[in-house]
Amino acid sequence: MDLKQDMNIKKIMHVLRHAPHGTIYTYEGLEMILIMATYDQDISVVFIGDGVYALKKGQETSEIGIKGFARTFPALDGYDVEKLYVDQLSLEERGLTEDDLVVDVEVLSSENIGSLMKEQDVIIQH
Amino acid sequence: MNIGILLKEGPYNHQASDTAYNFAEAAIKRGHTIDAIFLYNDGVLNVSKLMDPPQDDRNISSRWTAFSQKYGVKIFACVVASKRRSINEDVLIEGGVITGLGTFTDIATRNDRLVTFGD
Amino acid sequence: MLHTVNKSPFGNDTLETCIRFALPGDPILLIEDGVYAVQAGNRFASMIEAILQKNPVFALQPDLNARGISEIANGVTTVDYEGFVKLVEQHQVNSWL
Numbered sequence: 344m345d346l347k348q349d350m351n352i353k354k355i356m357h358v359l360r361h362a363p364h365g366t367i368y369t370y371e372g373l374e375m376i377l378i379m380a381t382y383d384q385d386i387s388v389v390f391i392g393d394g395v396y397a398l399k400k401g402q403e404t405s406e407i408g409i410k411g412f413a414r415t416f417p418a419l420d421g422y423d424v425e426k427l428y429v430d431q432l433s434l435e436e437r438g439l440t441e442d443d444l445v446v447d448v449e450v451l452s453s454e455n456i457g458s459l460m461k462e463q464d465v466i467i468q469h
Numbered sequence: 470m471n472i473g474i475l476l477k478e479g480p481y482n483h484q485a486s487d488t489a490y491n492f493a494e495a496a497i498k499r500g501h502t503i504d505a506i507f508l509y510n511d512g513v514l515n516v517s518k519l520m521d522p523p524q525d526d527r528n529i530s531s532r533w534t535a536f537s538q539k540y541g542v543k544i545f546a547c548v549v550a551s552k553r554r555s556i557n558e559d560v561l562i563e564g565g566v567i568t569g570l571g572t573f574t575d576i577a578t579r580n581d582r583l584v585t586f587g588d
Numbered sequence: 589m590l591h592t593v594n595k596s597p598f599g600n601d602t603l604e605t606c607i608r609f610a611l612p613g614d615p616i617l618l619i620e621d622g623v624y625a626v627q628a629g630n631r632f633a634s635m636i637e638a639i640l641q642k643n644p645v646f647a648l649q650p651d652l653n654a655r656g657i658s659e660i661a662n663g664v665t666t667v668d669y670e671g672f673v674k675l676v677e678q679h680q681v682n683s684w685l
Binding site: 583 | 594619620621650668669670672673674676677680681683685
């Protein structure tokens with residue numbers, strides 16, 4: 344049986360649009376994603392705008408006294424959260440490429456992300 | 470239609486609590502069911518009974534209590550977010566429930582709509 | 589899909605971002621500080637006009653009233669909280685924050 348056909352499984356998209364550390368939205372968003380992942384839902388995570396900074400390599404937070412969490416994103420795979428999408432324009436505007444990110448993602452156009460949004464049962468912006 | 474509400478900002482600092490409340494009232498007036506209000510991020514501060522605004526202002530946590538009692542809607546606060554922000558059973562308003570994100574997952578998946586209010 | 593935007597376009601790119609992802613036909617509802625986008629004669633007039641080519645735009649009347657906005661861009665529809673609920677009845681919701 345294709346699990347995606349199961350009526351109890353909902354398509355839930357989390358949208359991360361805040362930079363890490365400056366506010367708690369992305370960190371608490373990640374906490375929510377990790378818990379929801381244990382409930383067998385069809386979860387995707389999209390990084391838009393400053394949200395892409397959460398994935399930047401080389402973040403070292405010890406001097407600001409805030410727990411770093413960039414290395415949690417590669418661990419999402421272990422929770423069966425495999426759909427990580429990054430908005431291409433947001434990446435380009437920030438002078439970043441996929442090589443600057445801590446995890447393998449799918450870089451998509453806004454049109455493609457917009458179409459994915461349309462398919463969702465629930466969208467949660469953090 | 471069954472509607473869940475996610476409220477992600479604290480009272481007063483942002484209009485989110487007020488918009489969520491006004492939306493919820495209007496939805497009920499149109500015959501819909503508000504399944505639950507779930508509080509996340511600073512939103513958990515909505516259920517503190519220590520709230521004591523000036524007399525000429527609305528008391529947002531009392532308003533949630535009245536809303537909860539009138540319509541039988543629970544105001545859930547995420548336990549992890551609550552602990553970070555000094556919200557526990559001792560300061561919890563009537564109608565408020567401290568719970569885990571599993572409750573939110575249920576709310577997000579069992580309703581026809583999830584509407585989010587925040588900053 | 590209904591998109592809600594609650595930020596003034598003068599200090600925040602949320603409306604611009606939302607528009608980039610909204611599909612043609614998706615309604616855009618401006619609430620809270622988001623309603624400043626549709627005040628007649630502001631510098632977002634041409635942007636609102638362009639959005640209206642593809643997407644219906646709504647603004648929450650109580651938020652317009654609260655902000656002293658009486659003249660709004662042509663083609664924008666005002667709704668009260670009941671109108672907000674009606675839009676939610678018709679569409680899944682993407683609340684841009």
